Amino acid sequence: MTKSTLIKNAKIVNEKSIFKGDVLIENEFIVKIADEISISENVEVIDASGKYLIPGMIDDQVHFREPGLTHKANIATESKAAVAGGITSFIEMPNTVPQATTQNLLEDKFEIASKTSYANYSFMFGGTNDNLEELLKTNPKNVAGIKLFLGSSTGNMLVDNEEVLEKIFSSTKMLISVHCEDEATIRRNTEKFKAEYGDDIPLKYHPIIRSEEACYLSSSKAIELAKKTGARLHVFHLSTEKETHLFRNDIPLEEKQITAEVCVHHLWFTDADYEKKGTLIKWNPAVKTQKDKEGLWKALLDDRIDIIATDHAPHTLEEKENVYTKAPSGGPLVQHAVTAVFEKVKEGIISIEKAVEKMCHNPAKIFKVEKRGFIKEGFYADLVLIDPAQNWTVSKENILYKCGWSPFEGVEFSSKITHTFVNGNLIYNNGTFNEEIKGKRLLFNR
Structure with missing residues (x-):
């Protein structure tokens, strides 16, 4: 019927x-x-x-924490929040427990989602220093892509062997998404501030530890490698004005081999917000300066940046209340991302048409999603x-995330x-x- x-x-x-x-x-x-x-x-x-x-937003980067980290979130709770926030499809990252670094473990996540996800779903296969053979079995028709961490956001998923990295870039035609922060730079900066403050480093130093230099060094290297190998590269969550100049806007999106994303928090917050928000806005890469925020908006509007996403990554408040070195990075965003962007429409920063292009049309084009995004x-x-x-105000009473908090509260x-x-x-x-x-x-x- x-x-x-x-x-x-x-x-x-x-x-x-x-x-x-x-x-x-x-x-x-x-x-x-x-x-x-x-x-x-x-x-x-x-x-x-x-x-x-509008078409439902396609969020190309979320962490829904299932399996293994379900005290923070699960596919049911976070997809429900996403749907309430106007996100109808999501692509989830491989850094769960266990990590989705074999085809069987990847399919386990699809199986969970088929029973519990309110939104449409895909999952990325996680590349490591030693799983190339398994990575090459990934089916391009029903898996969104490959995810590589080039900074230690997630411990042992760090791909730091340059020979392996080149082999991955050379061997797969699938879209490779990367988290770009230079690990050696971050370690060096962390040790410097730990020597002065111990573990309780003031939050204002987070964007200096995970610095512009760390981001630019890593993203420029990934882009150089993509050009050398012909790989299809997508750079996640740009956070600096400097990085935006690595990307092109002189060719149509469909012809780009190298594309870029910006997340809502990097378009909304700056380092001035650390004093009030503290670890609630501790992300990797870090929220940086007003100049960086303005540069990201400029690149988004002139099409050097192609996608707006969330990098939704919930943690419990208890975890977030730890001192700097022990407080995890990431925060929940899927319920509020579309309305936050619409607020910027009201402020005259972006048009509705452009917002829809970046949240809905372009993810569908970049990932070649079948019959969605329009x-x-x-x-x-x-x-x-x-x-x-x-009008409505974000409060504990209307937050749907399992972790029960939002950086947008109030x-x-x-x-x-x-x-x-x-x-x-x-x-x-x-x-x-x-x-x-x-x-x-x-x-x-x-």
Whole structure:
């Protein structure tokens, strides 16, 4: 039996334009987009007057902590928060316990998600210094890509053997995503500050320890290697103005072999916020200066940076309350990323069309995600309605993350997500979830 939903009178944002219209969904797919679609029997109608309709965000970098770290988060809790935040698809990282560094361990994560994820999902295969043979078995059609840590964000997933690194870059045609921070620089800086402060290093030194130099050294080296080997490289979470000049904007996205991402926290916070927020905004790479933030925005707007993501990485408050050297880096963001970007739309920093391009269209293009990321007939109905005139404040009472906190606590947003459709199903409706239906494994046109 066909299940039909008609979204009427929406301000539809898609492919650099905004137009008022209706969208008809049948089962999983968008079947018609028009200025006006007449209402027929057995169709559920949603009046979207005054609201924006955007494609669901595709978040290309999250850490949902399952398996092995589920005291912090799990796929069910974090995908639920993501859907409430307008994220309909996510790509999760391999640094769980055990790490997803064999095909069997990778498939174990897909199996968990098939039963528990509210959003559509994919997982990256983790490269190490000694798993090239296993890495090359990765199926490009149903796995998002390869993830390499070139800085020790996650202990023994550090790939620091240059011969191995070149072999990985030379051997796979799959998209390689990298975390770029130079390990030797970070260790040297850490020892210097530990000598002065012991373990209780003031947070303001975090961006000096994990410095511009550490980021630039690593990202420039990765880019040089990609150019040498012809690898398809995607550089995660840029945090410095200097790094943005390593990337091109003089060719179409589809022709780029080297692409870049920026995360919401690097677009929102600066080092001035450490005094108030402390370890709650301790990320790797570090939140840096106002100049860096402005440089990241400039590069995002002129298309040197291609994607906005979250790097959602929850930890418990108890863990975060440790001294500097023991407090883990990362924070929860999926529930608030889209509304945070919409706040920057209100401030006139970015247009809605550009925001949708960076959060929805470009991840679909870069990863070649099948039939998602756009509002198009024949595409999956992954859709989000946003009310641009509904104020709300982030508080403990409305946070959905398992860790129970947010770096945005106390922030008043002036836009609110009211409805989220995943594969044509209304999963989130003004605070209420349909918990019966789960997301699908993402497929890729490769």
